[in-house]
Each structure stands twice: as C-alpha cells, then as structure tokens.
Amino acid sequence: MEIDPDLQGSVESSHDPIPTVVAGPSGIRPSLYAASNTSASTSTTSFGIRDPWRVTPDFAPSVGSSSGRSVHRSDTWYPAVPSESRKFEILYIPDPSRAMMKKEAALNLGWTNRDITPAHFESIKHLTGLVYKTGRTKDRVKVLVTEWLWILLQMDLFENSEAFDVRFMQWQDFRAIILDPTNDIEGWNMLAKVDCIIGGIDYSVDHSGEGNSYHLNMDELARYESCVAQLASQTLFWPPIRLARQASMKWNTICHLQMIARLHGSYTPRTVRLSTGQDIPDDVVLKRSHSECAKHVILPTASRSRRTWEYLNAHTDKYEFWMAQEYVQSLDQIGEWRVFIVGGNVISVVHTYKTSDDGWKGTVTESFLTLDEIREIVEKEPTPIRPADLRRKIVNPESGAAPIRSRARDDFMGFVLTTWKHLVARETRDTGAKPSICLFCRVDVGIRIDMSGQAPPAYFVNEVERSPNTSIWLRFHDNTMGTLADTFAMVFKRWLMDIRNPYIL
Structure with a gap:
C-alpha cells in the first residue's frame, strides 16, 4: 500500500521563516482575549462521569495524556505537581465546507435551531454562512446555526463561564495569517498564544481538488501545511493535525475494525x-x-x-x-444506531434510516432487543418480514421484562464500548499518543439480519466519525443535547489540563 507523504511529516517549504512569538501579553489584541482567571486546583484522574450506559468500569481507559495517568500526592515516583486549573483560551475556526445559504441550511442535518444570548450572537454574527438570525425575544436570540458552533457556545458557558474563553474566527482570516505570517506578525502571535485551536483543514473533506471549500491551490496547500506545522509547535490543535490526517483515511479504520472483529469472533463486512x-x-x-x-x-x-x-x-x-x-442489505433497509461516546462513556444513541425521498428519520434510542429476540422475530414469520415492520419491532421495543431489556442494552453497549476500547488501543500503538476518539467520537452501528436464517443476527461497526464536523443529529433529539455539550466541555478541559502537564505520562 502506498504511504501518503502527508503522513510522513509536514510539507517542506522554502518560503520566509515563521516569525517568532513576541513574549508577553502585548502581542495579543485586548479586544479578543481577556486576562486569565488562575486558581489552584488538584488534578484528578476521573472525569467524574456516572453514566448508566456504562457496562463495566474497565471499558473506558482514562483520557487526557499518553497513558491517562494523573499525578497524586501519594505517588512517590513523580513530583506532586497538579495540572493547572484556570480559564483556557479557545479559538474555534468553523469549517468553511459547512457554510451555506439559509434555505439550504434549514434542511441540512448539520444545522440546528437554538436560542442563544445576545452576547453570544454578537460574538458569532460575523461568521458568514454559518449562522442565521431567525427571531428575537426580550433576552434571547433565535438562530439557525451549525451544530458544532452551538457546541462551542455551550463550552463558553461551562462552569458558569469560568472554564473557557471561546472566541471565533472566520476561515479566510485564519488562512490569510497562516499563508503569510510575516505579513501579520500580530495575528500570528495571537494564534500562537491561545491555549487551543479547534479547526483548520478537515482532511476528510475535499481539500485539494479544484474549487475546494478552503480555496487553496496545490502551492498554497503546501505552504499551509508547512506553516500550520510550525504553529502546532507553539499551541495545541484539536484534533491534533497529524491525527486528523490519519483519521481521514478510512482504510486504516476499516483494517483496525476487521482485525478487532476477527480477534473477538464477531462479524464485520x-x-x-x-x-x-x-x-x-x-x-x-x-x-x-x-x-x-x-x-x-x-x-x-x-x-x-x-x-x-x-x-x-x-x-x-x-x-x-x-x-x-x-x-449488508439490512443496513440499507433498517438503518443504524449513531452512538455518541464522550470520554469513554456513551452519552446518547440515535437510530437513523434513510427514507424513500432520500431524507432521514431519527429516533432517540433507549431500549433494545437481544439478538436472540431479533432472530426469533425473523424465524417465526411465515414469509419474510417487511424491513419497516422489523425496524419498528427492533427500535425502542415497548414490551419485555426489565431484566431482559437491561441485558439487551448491556449487550449492545458492551459490543460498542469493547470495539471502541480496542480501537483506541490500536490507534494508540500506531501513533504513540491517545487518539481524538478518547475525547469524542460517533460510532455508527449496523446489524446484519439474514432473512433466510442461515446466519445469526450480529452487530457491526459501520463507521467511526471523530472530527468537529461530525453530525450530532440534534434535530432528532427531544432535548437540546446539552448533556453531550457539557460532558464534552468537561472532558476537553481535563484533556487540556493534563496534556500541558509534563509530569503526566
């Protein structure tokens, strides 16, 4: 298999050298970044999640560093240096591939309708094509907004707005600084001094073809790669750029999933x-x-x-x-479960399927059938059951004793989290660092159902999504999915604290 040169390091560039960062706060625009609110805090290893979805406590390894280990005062080997706890400066650069006209956005699954504060609207209204005002009340602004833009707004509110100072920048402004940093040293210093940048090129999106959303030709892409690698040595990116490149190659993930299935004797296409x-x-x-x-x-x-x-x-x-x-015909006809994992815990499950008019329908899923129950349904039918009827029986069953429903749920979650755990381990061995799926990912689970009865029903992982463009399927949630947003903020803060601590391995 050919090795993508992008995976072997950044592109060499003969352009002007990257300017060094000016020390001190004078290099930061006062209007963009407030002073940090520093307070002492003791580091902990646990994210503090108490999730009923969790099957066994050993499914999810600790997250936040290469080994997930935090320092305790009882640890005599390492100095007792806690991770810093303060207000972290986050810069979010929404992906330009998600920008669209209002009419198109109203139908797009990557967008959602939300009520936000006037202050938040003022902070994002300059993001052309990524937010639309739809109404106003006395103290709230109604907006149509991309899902991840809303997630970042929720991060800004986390812990009474004491955890993060989130700011927003348009892609074209970020692009201009990266392509010619010597022409905007103040802008470069601003980027280098934030605690973390969420954004940049999503390598799963077409980023090199003609007319790509990033407006980069091949020479500019090479220049971008070289300069952003320099920036990544001065500040954090999430997902880390190298991991974002590797994650875009679905072949790698498929190979891992096939090996995991083989080791556990489970099915995968x-x-x-x-x-x-x-x-x-x-x-x-x-x-x-x-x-x-x-x-x-x-x-x-x-x-x-x-x-x-x-x-x-x-x-x-x-x-x-x-x-x-x-x-797998049943994947096409019955659909799949979108399982959202944050910090090693399942936060939400949404079952989705494609409709005849090429649209989507989704259902928040809280109940499951066992695979034996599904097989019994298929086998007892005198004629093959219609996919729509089978889907209605499988998704959120409304009958069955509580112990059976509990076992069915545990079977499903056990399969998902076991696969996730082993995928984390394999990707960690690939890179020597914990992959971004430790913080957040969406695992899409299908089910093989052989209507002839020759093969038993079996779950399998169809896809693993992990970028800040991953659809959250907010439109099919009865609530606002604030729990997912707040849990992500909690886990992200833990990761940010620990990855900056040289005493956490």
Whole structure:
C-alpha cells in the first residue's frame, strides 16, 4: 500500500521563516482575549462521569495524556505537581465546507435551531454562512446555526463561564495569517498564544481538488501545511493535525475494525482495496478511502454509469483509492444506531434510516432487543418480514421484562464500548499518543439480519466519525443535547489540563 507523504511529516517549504512569538501579553489584541482567571486546583484522574450506559468500569481507559495517568500526592515516583486549573483560551475556526445559504441550511442535518444570548450572537454574527438570525425575544436570540458552533457556545458557558474563553474566527482570516505570517506578525502571535485551536483543514473533506471549500491551490496547500506545522509547535490543535490526517483515511479504520472483529469472533463486512481497472462485482458497496458524509459511497443499486472506472477515477484525487465492501442489505433497509461516546462513556444513541425521498428519520434510542429476540422475530414469520415492520419491532421495543431489556442494552453497549476500547488501543500503538476518539467520537452501528436464517443476527461497526464536523443529529433529539455539550466541555478541559502537564505520562 502506498504511504501518503502527508503522513510522513509536514510539507517542506522554502518560503520566509515563521516569525517568532513576541513574549508577553502585548502581542495579543485586548479586544479578543481577556486576562486569565488562575486558581489552584488538584488534578484528578476521573472525569467524574456516572453514566448508566456504562457496562463495566474497565471499558473506558482514562483520557487526557499518553497513558491517562494523573499525578497524586501519594505517588512517590513523580513530583506532586497538579495540572493547572484556570480559564483556557479557545479559538474555534468553523469549517468553511459547512457554510451555506439559509434555505439550504434549514434542511441540512448539520444545522440546528437554538436560542442563544445576545452576547453570544454578537460574538458569532460575523461568521458568514454559518449562522442565521431567525427571531428575537426580550433576552434571547433565535438562530439557525451549525451544530458544532452551538457546541462551542455551550463550552463558553461551562462552569458558569469560568472554564473557557471561546472566541471565533472566520476561515479566510485564519488562512490569510497562516499563508503569510510575516505579513501579520500580530495575528500570528495571537494564534500562537491561545491555549487551543479547534479547526483548520478537515482532511476528510475535499481539500485539494479544484474549487475546494478552503480555496487553496496545490502551492498554497503546501505552504499551509508547512506553516500550520510550525504553529502546532507553539499551541495545541484539536484534533491534533497529524491525527486528523490519519483519521481521514478510512482504510486504516476499516483494517483496525476487521482485525478487532476477527480477534473477538464477531462479524464485520468484508472490505478489500480495489486496483484501477480491476473488475467491479455487482453486489458490493463502493467506498472511497477519503469520504465525507457518505458522499462517496455507491450502493449496488446505483446506476451502472457510477460503477465504472471512468466514473471512479474522475472522482479520485491523489492518494485516494476505492474499496469494495460486502453489501449488508439490512443496513440499507433498517438503518443504524449513531452512538455518541464522550470520554469513554456513551452519552446518547440515535437510530437513523434513510427514507424513500432520500431524507432521514431519527429516533432517540433507549431500549433494545437481544439478538436472540431479533432472530426469533425473523424465524417465526411465515414469509419474510417487511424491513419497516422489523425496524419498528427492533427500535425502542415497548414490551419485555426489565431484566431482559437491561441485558439487551448491556449487550449492545458492551459490543460498542469493547470495539471502541480496542480501537483506541490500536490507534494508540500506531501513533504513540491517545487518539481524538478518547475525547469524542460517533460510532455508527449496523446489524446484519439474514432473512433466510442461515446466519445469526450480529452487530457491526459501520463507521467511526471523530472530527468537529461530525453530525450530532440534534434535530432528532427531544432535548437540546446539552448533556453531550457539557460532558464534552468537561472532558476537553481535563484533556487540556493534563496534556500541558509534563509530569503526566
């Protein structure tokens, strides 16, 4: 397999050197960053999550450093130096690929309607194409906003606004500083002095093709890579840039998932890499190695013109390739569970499926059937059960004794968290550092149901999403998903505190 040069280090550049950071607070624009509120605090190892979804306490390793270990005063080996606890400065750069017109945003699953404070609206109203005002009350502003922009606004409110000072910057402003830092030393110093930057290129999005959302040609992309690598040596990025690059290659994740399934004797759809010109079987799903939001997933039912090498090559950039994956009909017909994991704990589960008009429907899921119950439903039907009827029976069953429902839930969560735990371990061995899925990820779980009864029902992981563009499916939640936002803020603060502590291994 060819190795993407992007994974071997940053792009060399012969341009002007990066300016050094000016020491002291004078290099920061006073209007952007307030003074830090510093207070003493003792570090702890636990995120303090008490989640009923958690099956056993050993499913989730500690998060926040390469080993997850925090320093205690009883530890005689390492100096008792607690992680700093203060107000951290966060700069969020919304991804330009999510910008769109209001009419389009109203239908997009990556957007949500929320009520925010007037002060928050003032802080984000300059983000063109990422927020739209829809109304106003006496003390609130109604907005249509991208999901992750809302998540960051919630972070700003965490711990009575004492944990984070969140600021927002448009991509084009960030791009201008990165491409020519010597022309804006003050801007570079501002970027270098924040505690963490959330944003930059999402490598799962088309970022090098003609007309890409980042407006970077190949020379500018090389310049960006070189300069942002320099910036990353002066401040933190989340997700870390190197990990963001690797995560965009879905082939790596698929290989890990296939190995995990093999080790545990569980099922996963067989996936192979295709070579240009190779025969394309009619009964496989075609997936591109770098694919975002299922934009490069071609089902067997697609037109023949889309399943030719002429079409595939026209939709492949450098270092990208196509894969053939076993078609699981029940995934297409019944849908999948979107499982949100924050800090090693399942915060929410949403079952989604595609409708006949190419839309989506979602249901917050709190109850499950055991795999044996699902098999019994399929086998007792004199004729194959309609997928819609089977879906209604499987998703949020309303009958069954509590111990059975509890066991079914534990089986599902156990499968998800065991897979997640082993994926964390494998990705950690790849990089020598904990992957971003320790903080946040969405695990998409499908179920194989063989209507002929030849193979038993089995859960499998279809996808793992982890970028700040991951859809949260807020539109299908009865509540505001504030718990997910606040838990992410809590875990993110723990990570930020501990990763800056040289005594935490």
